Amino acid sequence: MPFPGGSKPATVTFDRRELSELLNLYGRMVAAGEWRDYAIDFLKDKAEFSVYRRSSEVPLYRIVKDPALAKRQGAYSVVAATGLVLKRGPELSRVLRVLDKKLSVVG
Template identity: 65%
Template sequence: MVAAGEWRDYGISSLRDLAVFSVFRRTAEHPLYRIEKRPKLRQRQGQYSVVGMDGHILKRGADLKTVLRVLERKLIRSVE
């Protein structure tokens, strides 16, 4: 996504109970997406989640690869 020019910047944050990978279109903006890992949720909804710009959880699960598929669907565009 970075090579395609869709994402321009990213940030990584590691807190006590949370790790976050944030994706930005521009450095000064709010993140487009946040990929979060919350180990405490491992036995419940799943420890990985993709959160949109508005704060809504787009996908949550136990497997990172499965959770990241939501981003692939967002990047599919029709070719004319």
């Protein structure tokens, strides 16, 4: 079945810079003992980087790239396991800071 316009619909992905930022944060959180697994999903309308404490659980956080929201709220968001959007914005590095703050608290 052909697609309108003659090509397959584009899939949303993370580029090399975005993946580098995500994996850098993931590495720091693994070293801190907070996270143990991740999954990347490239869908037709958005890309998701999900992090887990254990691979058998629901994700602790989902970092979502949704280009359809780029002009309104910003393409990037961090979503907690409950579905609560913790931070949203146009720059991935600024949105990821909401998770980095949890790592930097020293008791």
